[in-house]
Amino acid sequence: MEPINTHNGLVYPLPKKNVDTDQIIPKQFLKRIERSGFGQFLFYNWRFDDEGQPRQDFTLNEPKYKGASVLIAGDNFGCGSSREHAPWALLDYGFKVIIAPSFADIFYSNTTKNGILAIKLSEAQVDYLLKQAEKDSYILTIDLKNQIVYDNLEFKAGFDIPAYQKHMLLNGLDEIGITLTYADQIKQFEQTHN
Amino acid sequence: MKQPKTIIQKIWEKHTVVQETDKPDLLYIDLHLVHEVTSPQAFEGLRLAGRKVRQPDRTYATVDHNVPTINRPVIRDEVARKQMDTLRSNCAEFGIRLADIDHPDQGIVHVIGPQLGLTQPGKTIVCGDSHTSTHGAFGALAFGIGTSEVEHVLATQTLWQNKPKTLNVQIDGPLGPGVTAKDLILAIIGRFGVKFGTGYVIEYTGEAIRGLSMEERMTVCNMSIEAGARAGLISPDETTFEYLRGRRYAPDAAAFEEAVTEWKQLATDKGATYDHTVTLDATKIEPQVTWGTNPGMCLPISASVPDPALMEDPDEKSAAEQAIAYMGLEPNQQLTSIEIQHVFIGSCTNSRITDLRKAASVIRGRKVHPSVRALVVPGSFTVKMQAEQEGLDILFREAGFEWRDAGCSMCLAMNEDVVPAGERCASTSNRNFEGRQGSGARTHLASPEMAAAAAIEGRFVDVRQVMAPTV
Numbered sequence: 129m130e131p132i133n134t135h136n137g138l139v140y141p142l143p144k145k146n147v148d149t150d151q152i153i154p155k156q157f158l159k160r161i162e163r164s165g166f167g168q169f170l171f172y173n174w175r176f177d178d179e180g181q182p183r184q185d186f187t188l189n190e191p192k193y194k195g196a197s198v199l200i201a202g203d204n205f206g207c208g209s210s211r212e213h214a215p216w217a218l219l220d221y222g223f224k225v226i227i228a229p230s231f232a233d234i235f236y237s238n239t240t241k242n243g244i245l246a247i248k249l250s251e252a253q254v255d256y257l258l259k260q261a262e263k264d265s266y267i268l269t270i271d272l273k274n275q276i277v278y279d280n281l282e283f284k285a286g287f288d289i290p291a292y293q294k295h296m297l298l299n300g301l302d303e304i305g306i307t308l309t310y311a312d313q314i315k316q317f318e319q320t321h322n
Numbered sequence: 323m324k325q326p327k328t329i330i331q332k333i334w335e336k337h338t339v340v341q342e343t344d345k346p347d348l349l350y351i352d353l354h355l356v357h358e359v360t361s362p363q364a365f366e367g368l369r370l371a372g373r374k375v376r377q378p379d380r381t382y383a384t385v386d387h388n389v390p391t392i393n394r395p396v397i398r399d400e401v402a403r404k405q406m407d408t409l410r411s412n413c414a415e416f417g418i419r420l421a422d423i424d425h426p427d428q429g430i431v432h433v434i435g436p437q438l439g440l441t442q443p444g445k446t447i448v449c450g451d452s453h454t455s456t457h458g459a460f461g462a463l464a465f466g467i468g469t470s471e472v473e474h475v476l477a478t479q480t481l482w483q484n485k486p487k488t489l490n491v492q493i494d495g496p497l498g499p500g501v502t503a504k505d506l507i508l509a510i511i512g513r514f515g516v517k518f519g520t521g522y523v524i525e526y527t528g529e530a531i532r533g534l535s536m537e538e539r540m541t542v543c544n545m546s547i548e549a550g551a552r553a554g555l556i557s558p559d560e561t562t563f564e565y566l567r568g569r570r571y572a573p574d575a576a577a578f579e580e581a582v583t584e585w586k587q588l589a590t591d592k593g594a595t596y597d598h599t600v601t602l603d604a605t606k607i608e609p610q611v612t613w614g615t616n617p618g619m620c621l622p623i624s625a626s627v628p629d630p631a632l633m634e635d636p637d638e639k640s641a642a643e644q645a646i647a648y649m650g651l652e653p654n655q656q657l658t659s660i661e662i663q664h665v666f667i668g669s670c671t672n673s674r675i676t677d678l679r680k681a682a683s684v685i686r687g688r689k690v691h692p693s694v695r696a697l698v699v700p701g702s703f704t705v706k707m708q709a710e711q712e713g714l715d716i717l718f719r720e721a722g723f724e725w726r727d728a729g730c731s732m733c734l735a736m737n738e739d740v741v742p743a744g745e746r747c748a749s750t751s752n753r754n755f756e757g758r759q760g761s762g763a764r765t766h767l768a769s770p771e772m773a774a775a776a777a778i779e780g781r782f783v784d785v786r787q788v789m790a791p792t793v
Binding site: 146161204242290291311317 | 336337339340344345346348350359360362363366367371373376377387388399401402404405408450451452465466467468469470471473474477478479480482484516517520521547550551552616637641734735736743753755756757758761
């Protein structure tokens with residue numbers, strides 16, 4: 129996966145809570161056997177009508193959000209199904225960073241494994257960012273190393289991230305490769321474990 | 323004296339391979355269940371890196387998510403067939419047991435694991451499916467994982483996991499007559515919300531839980547993820563051991579008694595503490611129906627659709643407005659006035675033999691309403707055979723139900739079993755998300771008994787009023 133250190137990008141606001149992975153990528157697109165090419169199906173039922181035409185009332189279709197790479201969303205983002213197709217679709221569409229007050233556990237884990245940075249900020253901070261991004265073309269900078277998010281005006285916020293996730297993201301590491309360096313311990317464990 | 327521990331702590335400690343500072347623990351995985359939808363990219367990853375499956379014997383695969391449930395030899399969906407073919411060739415290449423579409427053990431992965439006795443107390447169990455929490459009913463630590471983690475488990479038989487916080491969901495008092503495990507878990511989520519379990523593993527405790535059968539416990543644990551918890555479990559007891567006795571992959575003869583002795587040690591110790599506890603009085607729970615677009619939007623059958631105008635929290639209000647609009651309902655409309663066009667009895671939540679028996683007990687001697695299309699999709703081929711031995715298939719068919727082959731089916735509508743846009747389904751499944759059962763489809767979650775009663779009446783009714791006094 130691609131390492132991520134600092135990211136500077138256009139913000140797309142999605143002011144909804146409990147966005148489930150069925151909305152992020154509907155089930156009819158889960159039949160592919162590849163990891164790539166899911167971006168075209170992102171938020172499919174919200175983005176497209178029954179004829180496959182872009183819906184005017186879904187803001188991601190607005191030209192001003194073209195090229196957005198930072199997604200700001202409501203609480204409990206990514207709940208429901210464990211489908212990793214959800215982060216694959218987000219990443220393939222161009223989102224590198226997702227900011228929300230909270231994330232569902234499996235989704236959070238899945239983002240990290242794909243080099244997407246999921247950042248938890250407070251409800252108030254997220255509300256502020258949503259409003260800024262709804263008003264104008266709004267750019268945020270995310271500095272993972274120093275764990276801060278800031279704009280070029282007055283917003284600046286620190287965020288927490290577990291040391292392990294940070295290390296994996298900063299270095300774009302292959303987790304299986306790392307785990308296999310513990311092969312002796314696993315083997316030893318297996319000898320006494322039934 | 324030894325420090326009292328929860329079952330969660332005990333299982334965790336027994337499976338920790340590596341513990342280092344500033345890192346999650348490396349947790350050993352006893353059983354890895356695999357299906358066709360979330361595994362192809364994981365196997366491809368192994369191939370690209372030249373890696374093998376570390377423990378094929380701890381891995382078990384089946385096809386369930388997109389299999390057709392009718393006219394089985396023919397799979398018309400080319401893309402779905404390719405996914406099934408891919409699983410078949412991956413299992414052959416990596417030496418993994420597969421209950422394929424024509425195999426007598428085929429079924430929904432969370433139905434066949436317990437049925438075969440693969441699911442056992444104290445095990446760590448994972449699957450690329452969020453309803454893996456089902457297996458927690460046996461006192462196993464079981465949770466859903468993404469495809470990257472599927473690949474990680476295939477290659478290493480382990481996962482890096484942060485030690486979860488523990489949440490005690492204590493349910494006092496017995497459930498009332500006609501009130502089911504499904505009503506219980508819906509009431510829990512309705513009361514505490516769709517994210518109160520995030521970051522936790524739930525242990526369900528209390529009199530109501532002890533009184534549940536294994537299949538009912540599976541229904542409860544299954545929907546832990548709908549409360550945000552990756553895993554939910556129940557300390558094992560005699561009910562658990564009796565269910566497992568004689569199952570194919572359970573220990574046999576003397577080894578079984580030894581295993582029971584060991585399993586008995588797993589239950590949470592008296593005096594053990596949890597990070598958080600919530601309680602609910604089971605005697606107050608009525609049959610439940612969801613009205614909205616997440617499982618927390620749920621009310622007793624005697625209630626009415628909420629009125630967003632009366633809601634103070636702006637987020638709650640707009641979520642309710644959007645849900646009511648999507649669902650095509652009116653504020654303050656009685657739940658019993660909601661007419662349905664489809665009934666789905668199935669899914670990893672409610673497709674086991676006792677679920678089918680209970681639905682059948684409501685149907686006996688009655689007919690499906692003329693404006694309703696109703697489906698029964700048994701959770702596994704074994705469940706189907708058992709039901710047919712008992713004559714349940716005839717009962718369902720004569721009432722006007724379609725009797726299908728095993729699979730996930732209309733729970734997520736990846737196969738041809740789809741609810742058309744704008745139509746309404748009483749479903750025994752686990753998610754009422756927008757578009758879940760088909761683009762524009764409207765899902766109301768309920769128990770098998772409630773769904774069966776709705777099939778007959780063409781609208782929701784309190785099943786306690788239609789149940790025959792003796793069945």
